Amino acid sequence: MAQPVLSRRAALGMVGLAGLATAAGCGNSVGGGPSGGSGSSGGGAVKVGLVIPQDGVYTPLGVDLRNGWQLYLDQHEGKLGGYEVETVIADEGEGPDTGVPAIQGLITRDNVDLLVGIVNSASALGSVEAIAAAKKVLVIANAGAIAVTGQARNPYVWRASFTNAQAAFAMGEHLAGQQPEGGVYLMAPDYAAGQETFVAFKEAYVGGGGTIAGEALTPFGTTQDFQPFLSGIPGSGAGATFVFYSGGEAVDYVTQYAEFGLKDTVPLYGSGFLTEGSVLEAQGEAALGIQTALHYSTEIDNAANADFVAAYSDAHGVLPTCFAVQTWDSALVLDLALAEAADLSGDAISDALAGLGEISGSPRGPWVFDGQTPKQIEYLREVQQGDGVLINAVVDELGEYAQ
Ligand code: PHB
Numbered sequence: 129m130a131q132p133v134l135s136r137r138a139a140l141g142m143v144g145l146a147g148l149a150t151a152a153g154c155g156n157s158v159g160g161g162p163s164g165g166s167g168s169s170g171g172g173a174v175k176v177g178l179v180i181p182q183d184g185v186y187t188p189l190g191v192d193l194r195n196g197w198q199l200y201l202d203q204h205e206g207k208l209g210g211y212e213v214e215t216v217i218a219d220e221g222e223g224p225d226t227g228v229p230a231i232q233g234l235i236t237r238d239n240v241d242l243l244v245g246i247v248n249s250a251s252a253l254g255s256v257e258a259i260a261a262a263k264k265v266l267v268i269a270n271a272g273a274i275a276v277t278g279q280a281r282n283p284y285v286w287r288a289s290f291t292n293a294q295a296a297f298a299m300g301e302h303l304a305g306q307q308p309e310g311g312v313y314l315m316a317p318d319y320a321a322g323q324e325t326f327v328a329f330k331e332a333y334v335g336g337g338g339t340i341a342g343e344a345l346t347p348f349g350t351t352q353d354f355q356p357f358l359s360g361i362p363g364s365g366a367g368a369t370f371v372f373y374s375g376g377e378a379v380d381y382v383t384q385y386a387e388f389g390l391k392d393t394v395p396l397y398g399s400g401f402l403t404e405g406s407v408l409e410a411q412g413e414a415a416l417g418i419q420t421a422l423h424y425s426t427e428i429d430n431a432a433n434a435d436f437v438a439a440y441s442d443a444h445g446v447l448p449t450c451f452a453v454q455t456w457d458s459a460l461v462l463d464l465a466l467a468e469a470a471d472l473s474g475d476a477i478s479d480a481l482a483g484l485g486e487i488s489g490s491p492r493g494p495w496v497f498d499g500q501t502p503k504q505i506e507y508l509r510e511v512q513q514g515d516g517v518l519i520n521a522v523v524d525e526l527g528e529y530a531q
Contacts, residue, residue, distance in 0.1 A: 174466065228254040252285075253276060267461065288455075295422055307337070310364070341367075368396075372401070376407075383411055396419075406449075424450040424507070
């Protein structure tokens with residue numbers, strides 16, 4: 129893939145801000161008409177609350193999520209389903225202490241019609257009740273917590289991303305097929321996403337005859353030095369390590385894994401967030417050869433992905449990520465659903481989402497809602513040197529995964 133060229137818009141620093149406002153305690157907004165369920169399909173305005181991290185470990189994901197959302201709007205005259213979109217951004221921060229109030233503020237203070245976003249599983253789990261009470265649709269654009277569209281589901285919480293189980297289960301099956309001598313060592317941050325990753329990986333890998341050499345859950349958001357945890361790996365006899373880390377933690381983990389001398393002795397595998405986007409650039413050579421499972425790669429060969437990669441690279445001067453795809457797809461499903469919904473109530477939008485059938489035109493390839501979560505292909509990816517930039521080359525398709 130050719131190295132992306134920095135566009136004039138990106139160079140001018142004017143990327144993706146038209147129509148976006150930041151909720152800063154008093155609910156300011158731009159670019160929209162009346163709020164709170166104005167208009168009908170084919171006219172009027174819809175006010176969307178975009179909840180993304182602008183602080184903490186997952187800040188880089190927030191940038192990509194905002195860019196993916198804005199790219200879709202830029203490509204569709206700023207409209208979804210015929211409604212002029214006004215976006216109000218709220219800072220999710222690192223976890224539920226900030227994420228849940230951000231959601232509540234968008235509902236009560238900004239009176240948004242619907243919500244998109246949420247990176248952290250714990251923030252998503254903490255928001256489910258508020259969303260059910262408000263009867264507003266939330267399209268989760270990242271957080272993989274299984275329960276929000278499973279055991280704790282309500283009709284208003286949808287997901288255009290993944291569950292934490294999908295990549296972990298796919299990689300568990302894959303490594304069960306490989307049977308690395310000495311078994312697999314597991315590491316992840318100690319909160320819902322890491323815990324669910326362990327459960328799903330073990331179900332597939334141990335269920336497939338593999339052995340766990342050891343495991344460590346690391347404190348989330350406060351671990352900068354992974355050496356005390358990495359030191360458990362050499363003595364365990366593990367033949368491979370499988371991890372879930374993302375954002376700032378992924379950069380620290382991968383660079384320290386190489387510095388500790390493990391890169392060449394115990395191959396590193398992960399859920400694909402480990403090597404996604406700007407974190408891959410920061411990891412540099414330390415990431416070469418890492419294999420991950422994910423529902424997206426810039427290298428997936430389909431026309432929608434080629435268009436998406438070209439448009440995103442042109443706008444931002446870097447390759448897109450799964451995070452950008454997830455907000456782009458959130459906009460796509462809302463575009464389709466709002467065109468069908470009788471009005472902007474949560475019930476009408478939820479009914480329309482339920483009736484969408486196969487979603488075509490996504491950069492990740494066609495997918496369907498299984499319940500309220502995507503059923504999609506997991507790809508086996510490997511970090512390789514591309515044309516002047518590191519890429520997650522697609523090595524194989526691991527299969528289709530639901531909840
Ligand atoms: C999550 O908390 O569910 C989560 C966070 C970051 C990721 C993926 C999942 O990259």
